[in-house]
Amino acid sequence: MARSRGRHSIYNRLFLLFLSCMTILIVVVSFLYYKKTTDIIHTKISDMAEKNISQTVGLFDLLLEGYDSVTKSLNSNYELLRLIEAREKVQDPAVSVIDERSITNILGAVYYSRDDIIGIHVITNSGKMYNYEKRYVGVIDMNYTNADWYNKLRSSTGEMVWLGLFNNSVMNTVQDGPVFVFGRQLYDLTTYKKVGIVFIETNPKPILSALSNVTISPNSQVYIVDEQDRVVASTGNQEASAMPSFNGLPRPKNNKIVVDNRTDQLIVSAKAAMAGWTVFGLTPKKDINAELEGTRQYLLIVIGALILLSIAIASLVSRTIASPLKLLIREMKQVEMGNFKGAVNVKSFDEINSLVASFNRMVHRMDELIEGITLASISEKNAELQALQSQVNPHFLYNTLDMIYWMLDERENDRLGRVILALSHMFRYSSDWQEASRTTLRQELDQMRHYMTIIESRLEGRVSTAIQVDDQWLDAVMPKMTIQPIIENAVKSGLEPLGRPGKLRVYTEADETELRIVIADDGIGMDEEKLAYLRSCLLEGKQESQRTELQTAGHQGRKGIGLPNVHRRIALMYGERYGLRIDSKQGEGTTVIIVMPLP
Structure with a gap:
């Protein structure tokens, strides 16, 4: 028990409340910050990647346009095409050698126009080959006619053919190292006949360096x-x-x-x-x-530091609030044991200081009242003795109320007169037990009407009553004071707390074996816990000493005829299967059903 009280102490609860709120706030803010930072970094990386690849593609287009211009310059070189066609025909060997050297010189001029060209190769339709490359001593691969690149160039129609990157030269079997190869068909621009093919091998470093510009990691x-x-x-x-x-x-x-x-x-x-x-x-x-790992680690360190700071703040705030309240509780236990001479002295928040001051004043006032009650005790005992000696007959009260009613009637004060008359009937009915505890539904409804006359006058239109009872059931026998306690509980617990006008309905239902008198209100109702407790009281037959009337919903302490008492008396009269049935929904109202056998 001591451990349980420690866990549920105000210090522990305040500490957990402050710590939970601050921890949740820190975690939420940190999560949002981390998410926003992550989104910004991802966006920047995406933008950087987009910018890099855009620049790379632009470099490719410029580089390929230059290569395209080189091949076009060869295809549009009239002298080169003339010399190639001349060598295709049978001619003097000396002239052929001179023409071949001229062709090589033209290729060499193109070769030296760019630094990245490794080799230029021309292959005529008849199979003659002209080359200009760094390692001219290389051995030509004579199986080139079966190569895929050669067939692509031969099947092209004059457009540029980008053959791509190769690990070695496609023609020179000696030359090692990667090359980038492209070419096109050579056409005689006069007759538009195919003369042969030209393809160029270049250093792939410009392309590979442009590709490396796209890499992010x-x-x-x-x-x-x-x-x-x-x-x-x-x-x-x-x-x-x-x-x-x-x-x-x-x-x-x-x-x-x-x-x-x-x-x-x-x-x-x-x-x-x-x-x-x-x-x-x-x-x-x-x-x-x-790249976000550093940010994540730093954020975790900050979160840990803030949580430690939150623990310290929560402990300080909880102790500041809980310490004065502990002193107040300790002093209240002293008052509970009968010591009214103590006082609590604390300095805390204004609200707690006000509470302590009120407690001190209350204890001082209680001490004064006890002394006054002690002094007045003898006078009260004397008054009780005189009252007992007078033996006032209850009929004196009825007659006096009737006299007040006629005096009010003479002054035409009808409203107050009706209230007095209803009160007189209620006293007369409730105190007359000569016919034991049995009555009829008719008399119970009359008693209810007198009670509602007083209630409707007191609440000034906030409660209205509707009675719909079949005349054939008015003579049904039932225990005395059955309906009035239910009505009283409905008004006090259900309708009075409403901030709007409420309605009370009384009607009957019947089937082959049961007569049901239903009392329903549209008041505040009860939650499931209170309804379950009240039903258990009815089933267990708890009596008045346990205060289980409908005021269990909020009016404990009044000792009248409670619902368990009514339920028990019906069960004693007709059997255990009869009595009260209760249903309620919070915010919608409460329904109490009196179940009796058919007359």
């Missing part, structure tokens, strides 16, 4: 993918098995940039219009979230 991967989902180039050395599937990834349309963060990766994609390629940047979200 060390684990980011960037891919250039053509329209058939083939990887043209990518960052790092990746096996084919490690390549992701690009079939389901979002593809941008026109010049738009797509940012997709719905999966476990941040995906950005843009289209290089010059080549029809799509650039994909894939960054694991765990790398992005790793």
Whole structure:
């Protein structure tokens, strides 16, 4: 019990209340701050990725436009095309050697026009080959006619063919290192006949460095993918098995940039219009979230510090409020044991100081009243003796009330007269037990009407009564003072506390075996706990000493004829299956049903 009281003490409850409120506030604010910070960081990273890929695609387009210009310059070089066609015909060997050298010189001029060109290759329709590259001593792969890149160039119709990134030169079997290859068909611009093909191998560093600009974290991967989902180039050395599937990834349309963060990766994609390629940047979200780890740790430290501070504040505030109240409770226990001489002296909040001052005044006043009661005790005993000696007959009270009624009637004070007359009838009925405890429903309703006359006059229109009882049941026998206690409880506990006019209904119902007298009000009703307690009182047959009348809902202490008493008397008269049945809903009203056998 001591532990239970400790857990439910005002100090512990205030401490838990303050600590819970402050902790919830700290956690909610911290969560909102962290979420907002996370959203800002993700937004900035998405914007940065979008900006980077936009710049990368722009660099690709500029780079590819330059490569396109190089191949166009070769295709539009009239002298080159003339020399190639001349060598296709049978001619003097010396002239052929001079023409071949002239062709090589033209290719060399183009070769030295750019720093990133590794090799330029021209293959005529008859199979003659002209090359200009750094390592001219390389060995030509004579199986090139079966290569996929060669067939793509041969089947093209003059447009630029971007062959992509290769690990080694497609023609020079000696030259190692990655190359970027592109080319097109050569046409005689006069006759528009195919002359051969030209393809150029360049250093892939400009493309790879542009791809690295898209990476956000060390684990980011960037891919250039053509329209058939083939990887043209990518960052790092990746096996084919490690390549992701690009079939389901979002593809941008026109010049738009797509940012997709719905999966476990941040995906950005843009289209290089010059080549029809799509650039994909894939960054694991765990790398992005790793940047938030520092913010998360710092926030956890701040939350821990604030919670410790909240504990200290909650303890201080709870002790400030609880200590004066503990002193007050200690002094109240002294008063409970009969010591009225003590006083509480505290300095706390104004409300607590006011409460303590009121308690001190109350104890002092009680001490004075006890002394006064002691002095007046002898006079009261003498008055009681004189009253007992007079043996006033109750009929003297009835006659006096009747006399007051006739005096009021002569002065035409009808309202007060009706109240006095109703009071007289009530006293006469309630004190006349010559016919034991039996009466009829008719007499009970008359008693109820007298009571409601007084109540309606006192409450001035706040209570109205509707009685709908079938005449065939008016002579039904029932215990005396059955309806009036129920009506009184309904008025006091249900209708008087209302802030609006209330209504009381009395009507009868009957079936083959039972007569039910229903008393229903639309008052404040009872909650489930109080209703359950009242029903248990009826079932257990608790008597008046336990104060279980309907005032259990809020008017304890009045000792009248309570509902358990009424229920018990009906059960004694007719059997245990009869008595009172109660139903109530808080805010809607209470219904009490008197159940009796049919007359």
